[in-house]
Amino acid sequence: MAYDLKKELEKPERLAAGHRLCAGCGAGIAVRGVLRALNPEDKAVIINATSCLEVSTFMYPNTAYYDSYIHSAFENSAATCSGVEAAYNVLKKKGKIKDNFKFITFGGDGGTYDIGLQSLSGAMERGHDMVYVCYDNEAYMNTGVQRSSSTPRFADATTSPVGRLTSGKDQNKKNLTEIIAAHNIPYAAQTTFIGNFKDLHEKAHKAIYTEGPCFLNILSPCPRGWGYETSEIAEICKLAVDTCVWPMYEIVEGQWHLTYEPKKKLPIEVFLRKQNRFKHMFKEGNEWMIEEAQRYVDEQWNKLLLKCK
Amino acid sequence: MSRRDRMSGNEAVAEAMRQINPDVMGAFPITPSTEIPQYFSKFIADGKVDTEFVAVESEHSAMSVCIGASAAGARAVTATSSAGLAYMWELLYVAASSRLPITMAVVNRALTGPININNDHSDTMGARDSGWIQIYAESNQEVYDNFIQAMPISEEMRLPIMVCQDGFITSHGVSNIELLEDEEVKNFVGEFRPENYLLKHENPLAVGPYGTSPYYMEVKRDQAQAMKDSMPVIMDVAERFEALTGRKYGFFEEYMMDDAEVAIVIIGSSAGTGKEAVDRLRMEGKKVGLIKLRVFRPFPRQPLAEAMCKVKAVAIMDKAECFSNSGGPLFSEARNSLYDLPNRPYAINYIYGLGGRDITVEDFYEIYNDLFIIYDTNKPGDIYRYVGVRDSRYGEHGFDHKKYDE
Ligand SMILES: Cc1ncc(C[n+]2csc(CCOP(=O)(O)OP(=O)(O)O)c2C)c(N)n1
Numbered sequence: 250m251a252y253d254l255k256k257e258l259e260k261p262e263r264l265a266a267g268h269r270l271c272a273g274c275g276a277g278i279a280v281r282g283v284l285r286a287l288n289p290e291d292k293a294v295i296i297n298a299t300s301c302l303e304v305s306t307f308m309y310p311n312t313a314y315y316d317s318y319i320h321s322a323f324e325n326s327a328a329t330c331s332g333v334e335a336a337y338n339v340l341k342k343k344g345k346i347k348d349n350f351k352f353i354t355f356g357g358d359g360g361t362y363d364i365g366l367q368s369l370s371g372a373m374e375r376g377h378d379m380v381y382v383c384y385d386n387e388a389y390m391n392t393g394v395q396r397s398s399s400t401p402r403f404a405d406a407t408t409s410p411v412g413r414l415t416s417g418k419d420q421n422k423k424n425l426t427e428i429i430a431a432h433n434i435p436y437a438a439q440t441t442f443i444g445n446f447k448d449l450h451e452k453a454h455k456a457i458y459t460e461g462p463c464f465l466n467i468l469s470p471c472p473r474g475w476g477y478e479t480s481e482i483a484e485i486c487k488l489a490v491d492t493c494v495w496p497m498y499e500i501v502e503g504q505w506h507l508t509y510e511p512k513k514k515l516p517i518e519v520f521l522r523k524q525n526r527f528k529h530m531f532k533e534g535n536e537w538m539i540e541e542a543q544r545y546v547d548e549q550w551n552k553l554l555l556k557c558k
Numbered sequence: 559m560s561r562r563d564r565m566s567g568n569e570a571v572a573e574a575m576r577q578i579n580p581d582v583m584g585a586f587p588i589t590p591s592t593e594i595p596q597y598f599s600k601f602i603a604d605g606k607v608d609t610e611f612v613a614v615e616s617e618h619s620a621m622s623v624c625i626g627a628s629a630a631g632a633r634a635v636t637a638t639s640s641a642g643l644a645y646m647w648e649l650l651y652v653a654a655s656s657r658l659p660i661t662m663a664v665v666n667r668a669l670t671g672p673i674n675i676n677n678d679h680s681d682t683m684g685a686r687d688s689g690w691i692q693i694y695a696e697s698n699q700e701v702y703d704n705f706i707q708a709m710p711i712s713e714e715m716r717l718p719i720m721v722c723q724d725g726f727i728t729s730h731g732v733s734n735i736e737l738l739e740d741e742e743v744k745n746f747v748g749e750f751r752p753e754n755y756l757l758k759h760e761n762p763l764a765v766g767p768y769g770t771s772p773y774y775m776e777v778k779r780d781q782a783q784a785m786k787d788s789m790p791v792i793m794d795v796a797e798r799f800e801a802l803t804g805r806k807y808g809f810f811e812e813y814m815m816d817d818a819e820v821a822i823v824i825i826g827s828s829a830g831t832g833k834e835a836v837d838r839l840r841m842e843g844k845k846v847g848l849i850k851l852r853v854f855r856p857f858p859r860q861p862l863a864e865a866m867c868k869v870k871a872v873a874i875m876d877k878a879e880c881f882s883n884s885g886g887p888l889f890s891e892a893r894n895s896l897y898d899l900p901n902r903p904y905a906i907n908y909i910y911g912l913g914g915r916d917i918t919v920e921d922f923y924e925i926y927n928d929l930f931i932i933y934d935t936n937k938p939g940d941i942y943r944y945v946g947v948r949d950s951r952y953g954e955h956g957f958d959h960k961k962y963d964e
């Protein structure tokens with residue numbers, strides 16, 4: 250059946266309105282987009298790392314989730330999910346549970362690239378039947394925009410501020426999707442919010458319905474931390490993929506595929522210029538920063554193309 | 559019906575776990591508790607249990623697995639020691655506040671600094687405020703018996719529980735032990751039937767909210783109440799256990815306390831050495847007694863105070879230092895419990911046995927001797943003392959270097 254956003258939106262919501270995420274927050278879009286890919290008859294348990302998402306969607310006594318949900322700590326959502334999935338397997342075997350459950354974990358980039366990486370690596374290696382979704386907003390937003398290993402080079406973050414001696418973050422962004430792919434899991438993909446959400450939907454559906462540990466990395470812009478107008482999110486995402494800053498691809502059973510190739514690869518400035526976190530890069534004398542950023546993106550893109558051949 | 563066997567404390571825990579057949583175990587190796595998941599993995603490999611074993615990459619994840627599994631509606635167990643317990647610390651609080659009845663076998667070992675694999679109680683004493691019930695054992699038999707009593711207590715109160723034993727001393731020491739039949743254990747422990755759980759399809763559950771100040775404090779108050787309410791439950795379970803086995807358990811054991819003039823309060827395997835000293839001193843006509851504390855959380859404040867009150871001077875023994883400058887953790891709480899009594903005994907503290915330092919019958923002799931000095935002179939002297947430590951500047955006791963320098 251062909252993908253139809255209108256039809257998809259007619260499905261019952263699994264994340265209720267009225268949560269406390271900022272208007273235009275990418276995290277909420279990512280969660281709704283992933284949960285829409287669940288077959289309506291299937292049950293799910295949502296596992297969540299401490300993050301903007303968690304504090305905004307389950308503040309006692311209100312939860313925004315129609316499905317069962319558990320938050321335990323910042324760095325252990327993949328391990329917590331492992332426990333839920335292990336419980337499901339044994340209780341199902343014992344005949345105590347009849348329904349089909351799916352296990353979907355959401356963590357921010359801090360909870361995934363950094364503090365939760367060990368727990369995630371463990372869960373992927375053990376092979377639980379689960380999906381781990383990183384909603385990547387490229388900094389620790391919940392605690393006030395500190396740098397993470399996902400923050401791109403030159404971004405102005407509160408623990409990598411631009412100053413007289415500094416030009417924002419010194420290091421390049423960690424390539425987490427590749428690290429997770431190196432666990433040889435059946436499915437891993439990168440996506441973001443493009444057009445009618447077909448790419449996100451299809452990848453989420455594959456991740457949920459492929460047996461074994463699957464991983465989705467979703468670039469999920471944060472208007473507050475990145476410094477852009479909330480209405481511009483679609484444009485920001487489009488520029489991220491058209492400049493190849495955030496390529497969309499998937500790795501199915503070890504085979505790499507690009508799922509989107511820009512008709513014309515745009516220069517990185519058009520992505521950077523939209524956001525306050527990069528505004529120092531456009532000051533006179535800082536042209537080298539843009540050149541370096543461009544060189545890095547080109548290098549990464551070319552490497553990816555080789556893998557996808 | 560029971561059967562006799564010879565086994566180590568670790569084997570006894572694994573055997574109890576096999577008989578219980580829990581749903582999920584998440585565990586990570588650390589000396590001296592490593593054998594527990596090893597024995598248990600073999601039971602799984604041989605199809606003797608239905609348990610899902612999650613071979614996690616850390617203790618942090620072991621406890622996270624238990625939290626996830628327990629919230630999902632499964633009976634979850636784990637085992638650890640020392641640094642492993644310390645690594646779980648953050649999640650101990652999560653488990654307790656989420657009211658998840660997880661059962662953890664802790665094989666007590668010193669905390670690192672410097673690294674040391676031998677027994678003391680600094681690991682579980684460090685976790686004493688995390689909201690877990692804590693039960694300690696003197697012997698392999700008690701290790702086994704406590705493990706079987708743990709789950710009914712924990713599940714009734716919806717509080718997680720640590721079943722503690724002394725590293726190497728009971729965990730690796732082999733001794734005679736009386737085991738229950740599998741069916742007896744299954745009946746005693748019963749089925750786990752949580753009211754709400756993540757996998758309850760007709761009623762989804764949300765666990766682990768952001769609890770703001772209008773709500774947080776009630777969560778803590780409820781935990782405190784549950785800890786208080788677990789007192790009679792611990793006794794009920796002990797009575798049921800006695801009816802089944804003839805073996806009697808309580809919050810503590812009183813040894814030769816009826817006519818004692820001085821006494822020692824102690825936790826764990828060293829109580830055995832202490833009792834030997836009591837027996838010998840009794841033969842010399844000295845009226846000495848001993849109280850072995852079994853349940854440290856909830857702290858049996860009133861009954862313990864009443865038991866200590868039978869004597870004129872008590873030495874409260876801590877196998878953990880908490881650097882408070884006013885004695886170890888057991889001392890602080892036991893001495894505190896005496897405050898409301900009109901005629902309270904003198905109470906002094908000994909820190910002993912850190913990092914596996916041996917405590918001998920002779921050490922206990924000295925301690926009883928000190929107590930009789932207090933008894934006779936009514937002068938407690940320094941109430942915060944060390945026994946068996948190398949530098950005599952730190953206490954009144956000389957130290958026999960030859961005894962410890964090998
Ligand atoms: C062990 C631990 N360290 C630090 C924190 C504080 N903390 C909570 S959320 C957070 C940042 C979350 O960042 P990320 O995972 O990227 O999610 P975001 O808020 O950006 O969506 C931090 C540092 C914590 N809760 N636990």
Ligand code: SF4
Pocket residue numbers: 269270271273274275276301302305386390391470471472473474
């Ligand atoms: S700060 Fe950013 S990530 Fe957090 S809720 Fe607001 S928009 Fe979302």
Ligand SMILES: [Mg+2]
Pocket residue numbers: 357358359385386387388389390
């Ligand atoms: Mg983030």
